[in-house]
Amino acid sequence: MPKRVHSASDRDDDAEPSSNQSAPKRTRKNDICQELYDAIRAYKSEDGRLVCENFIRLPSKRTHSDYYTLIKQPIDLIRIQQKIRTDEYQTLEQFIDDIELLLTNARTFYRKNSNECRDANDLSKYFYSRLNNENSNQKRILKKNHEIDNEEIIEKKRRGSRQSNGILTNGTTIKIEHDESNNNNNDNNFSIDPYYFEEFFTAIYNANINERVMSEIFLFLPSRKLYPDYYLIVTNPIDLKMIATKIQKSQYLTLDDMENDLLLMISNAKKYNDPKSQIYKDACALRKLITTVRHELELALKTKNDRLRLRKRDVLLSSEIANIDYPEEPDDEDVIRIQQDRQQQNDDGIDSDTSSLGEEEDSFRILYNAVKTYKLGAQSLIDPFMKLPNKRFHQDYYEEIKKPIAMSLIKKYIKKGRYNNLADLFDDLKLMFNNAMQYNQEGSLIYNSAKKLLDVALTKAHELGYDENKPRLKEARVNILVVI
Structure with a gap:
């Protein structure tokens, strides 16, 4: 049976307050x-x-x-x-x-x-x-307490010229210095500096793992046409753009308010997505970060840390995000095409966590798994190459890269028997890593990972009998036809 919670009427009115304030x-x-x-x-x-x-x-x-x-x-x-x-x-x-x-x-x-x-x-x-x-x-x-506090502060300021001393809750008397010239500026002393919210938002938005920004998928809510079931499962949808807009409109009174919205966003993602999916894993990682940043900001607020005020001179990220337009909904033809592609991927067995293809003694599968499972120390390098960048957020990628390809597509091609020989498979792996080195800055983590994995692929391909100097089957047929 639950413990009984004593009401105020149960307690002796003359009892001393407990020392345990929590x-x-x-x-x-x-x-x-x-x-x-x-x-x-x-x-x-x-x-x-x-x-x-x-x-x-x-x-x-x-x-x-x-x-x-x-x-x-x-x-x-x-x-x-x-x-x-x-x-x-x-x-x-x-x-x-x-x-x-x-x-x-x-x-x-x-x-x-x-x-x-x-x-x-x-x-x-x-x-x-x-x-x-x-x-x-x-x-x-x-909100009601906030309004009451505001009224009390205004009333105290009216009495400012008549009251020069104040009493703290512990009985200590303190001298109050009044500066009538700053009365207008001090009216908002009870509220949190809005740049604490800005710092909170920026920390979450810029969170990344191995230079992969985790927040991108949370920027906009899913398309209602493409994911109608999302809005049946998630009853209170929210995204980062909505949170940024609330910051700009000063709708958050406390850090708790903003934290609740961020946690709601994370909870929605975990509710809708498969626990094995990358989105679910990113949501878990972001949830821990939200709690950590919230505590750090609370500490800075209590210690009156002015470091955050330096961000006032910067361009505010929440303002930029709030002003971004939502992507246009796809037309009916695009919806049908995208849904068919998604169904085909499911039929091909391309699962959400892109698991390995198995232990069959097949040269294609061995080469694929050698690249996918390679680790540098304890660090896996393949994550940025598993799926193509999201077109909604990386349009410039598709303008620069003419033949985009990712491990998920290569896996699909293997299953459908698209590759005639090991050289064809290696060509696609090489193309994928060259694309990454072309798009990303030299010396970056993704660039270095692509370079290393290309070496791994080449070494394993040689072990499996790949010879870059050997003429391809199609080339050999052409030569025979010419001789005849």
Whole structure:
């Protein structure tokens, strides 16, 4: 049974305040977690069935051993309830993470059209609608407090000439110096400098792994024509352009407000995309960064660090992003073509995580895997070459590179039997790495990776019998015809 939370009327009015100032905040956090948990447990379908029924307890290890082979972090609602009662959740975000994990596990293990998967999607929509209502209530309270603080500050300034001393909460008297000439400038002292929000946005937008910017896919929401199911699954869509616009319109009162929007964006990506996909992995990495940057900015705010004010002289990134136009929706013909291409890729077995082709003793596959799995120390080099750059963000790439190609296409060509010999495959690998060296600056990480992987491909091709001096089959046929 949940611990009873004492109301104000339960306490003695003359009791001294507790020295532990974090207790009310922790109690409020637990209350929210418990309210959301109870809502999930009580949620029923139209026919009166408990939607959470399949998620209350984990499957039996004896009868469902395959579940524990596939799911690396199993969790059920009983465990989540235990963590609430024992105060294991330090933040609301940790509770949300466990709910996300619970639902993601269900979508991963059960078939897409199964009742369990449908229940997970239904429960996810309901949970986030309740969570957003909770956030809205908190924001209304925050806004009201903000208005009250503003009125108090204005009233204090009116009394400024009559009041020269102030009393701190600990009883210490301090001398207050009044400067009437700066009254107008000080009216906003209670608010956060907007450039803290700018610093927050810039740090997230510029985040990268091996010079691959992770935020690009989060810049614009998916096309409604190409991804209509996204808007059925994600009930509160948001992207970086929308967040940048809110910064420009001064709609964030606190860093918490902006952090909530960023975390909502990340949560949406994790909700829609496969846990094995690159987008999902990037979302997880960005989530950690958001929390880290948020804490760093909070510390800078508390210590009155003026370093961030230097950014006032720079061009504001949020302004640039807010003013970018959304891409035009594709016409119906393009939608059909793109959907057909996507279906063909699925039929060809090109999966989202571009897994290796297998261990068959085939020279094409051996060469492909040698390049794909090569590591320099513990660092894989192939990631930037797995897929072509997004045309929405890298139009200049396609203007400069006349024959774009990536590992996903090469894998597709191998499966379809497009290559006649090892030399044909090596030519495409060479083209891919030469494209990278042509487009990227010499000495950059991608340039150096392309150069190294080209050497790896050439060495492995030689081991498999490739000879660049040997005439191709087509060339040999031409010579025979000429002789005859």
